[in-house]
Amino acid sequence: MKRLLAPVVTCLMLCLLAVPLPVRAAWPERPITLVVGWVMGSGSDLIARQMASGLEKELGVPVSVMNIDGANGIFAHSQVAFAEPDGYTLGLVTPDFINAYWGGETNYSYESFTSIARIEQSPAAFWVDAKSPWRTLNEALAAIRKTPPGTYSISGMAEGGAYHIAMFDLLKANGLRADALRIVPSEGAVPGFRALGKGLVDVCPDSLREGNVFYRQRKVRPLAVFARERQANFPDVPTVREANGKLVQGGTWRAVLAPPDLAPEVRTRLTEAVVKVAASPEFQAFLDMHGFGAGTLAGDDLRKFMTDEHRHWGDVLAELKLRKRK
Secondary structure, three states, X not given: OHHHHHHHHHHHHHHHHHOOOOOOOOOOOOOEEEEEOOOOOOHHHHHHHHHHHHHHHHHOOOEEEEEOOOHHHHHHHHHHHOOOOOOOEEEEEOOHHHXXXXXXXXXXOHHHOEEEEEEXXXXXXXXXXXXXXXXXHHHHHHHHHHOOOOOEEEEOOOOOOHHHHHHHHHHHHOOOOOOOXXXXXXOXXXXXXXXXXXXXXXXXXXXXXXXXXXXXXXXXXXXXXXXXXOEOOEOOOOEHHHHHOOOOOOEEEEEEEEOOOOOHHHHHHHHHHHHHHHHOHHHHHHHHHHOOOOOOEEHHHHHHHHHHHHHHHHHHHHHOOOOOOO
16 A cells, blocks of 8 residues: 555655745835824924835835824834834834833833934024023023023923933033023923023024024024034034034934834845935935935944934933933
């Protein structure tokens, strides 16, 4: 019986070997979703839609933007961190996820993402009321130094957020206490600038773009920008280093990230596409038109940048007594 079955089994095996195995399709073969943690019309939403348009042309598949607003981006960032690592769910991520981690609101950090590319950065700026007697950054810091902590106020930013941390770095670099400026809570940059323009607060640390409308109305003035170089749209605004002699940089940024464990070949292809779109004349013109800051950083370089940001924010939030995670 065994002798009779042997030829049959061999024949079946040869037939199976002759059947071609399914070939894994090259990425991408279907639509991609780019998740954003802010409402339509917001800065992040505008950038995401411009990037999505460029990626569609570069990758040859539809790229749609999904807005998941709430909790300073936590809902959207979580959607990306826990998505399937197939390259079809991406996120336009802001550094708020770092604050959320150290604040104990989430259990994931930069290690829960695959680094693709940072495509924009908006450095903080030292904004004052247009009628302020402070004409330079050093005049402002000298006045703050001469008065008891909390005499002067700051508003327009989230406590423990990117702009707050940038201002902390400036104060510390000049030997001032973290509570040198009293925080006046606000619901974002716009209410903060309104209060600044009315003389209700003394400083706003938000980006040049966010203050531009009020600047054109001659209600506020920027004394310095927290960047290595002057910004193209505000060439007359000195950097902190030019104004104060201290190299202080900081602010918010936006990066395309993917879920962890993304296949290397997908990561490579995606990074190439995102960097190409970000460097295109169309995307750069978009950034200039809307007052965003350029600043592309890709792959492992972005990973190192986020690692440094993660550690620095953890240290600063501890000093500000806002850190809840060890």
